[in-house]
Amino acid sequence: QVQLQESGPGLVKPSETLSLTCTVSGDSISRYYWSWIRQSPGKGLEWIGYIYYSGSTNYNPSLKSRVTISVDTSSYQFSLNLRSVTAADTAVYYCARDSRFYGSGLDSWGQGTLVTVSS
């Protein structure tokens, strides 16, 4: 059974870059899309973007200018970089397996990691 685990700093200073990694275990990273989603009290659940193992990406236009998602298939990891953060980027960040290719939804999620933007 696939498992996902987010890792990265829990505190980021304003104007800096938020960097998170999701480690996938129990399944091939090459058969699915992999998404990042965040959840804040003010905005609910917000899809950030996804990546395919080939490196193909799709980002939410609201964040596109600040986001980069990358994948390292050899390490079974994919990563999120969000630049120039502000307090509005404070949220719980989730990684998830996106089974759209199989007609399904976001069918496996990491436990989530809280990132606070504060000086």
Add this chain to the structure above:
Amino acid sequence: DIQMMQSPFSLSAFVGDRVTVTCRASQTISTDLSWYQQKPGKAPKLLIYAASSLQSGVPSRFSGSGSGTDFTLTISSLQPEDCATYYCQQSYSFPYTFGQGTKLEIK
């Protein structure tokens, strides 16, 4: 972006009740709709995909229906462990968007 609007915002029901949550999309999304259950401090869990397909391992008391713009999540006989917040999500077009959530409580 496609807006997803859920109703009600919250509801309270007795164990054994039949419960219905609705989700309306701002434009047609065919059947590209998923439902998730989220308990406090936990990640969302996929319940229903493609509007009406039950995710493996999810109890059969959960069901989904609808197409186009109007969708429904039904719990046929509410159980205490169903106390959670439920979200709909469209995958018809990018960006994916979620409803604001429906908080379900047990009376």
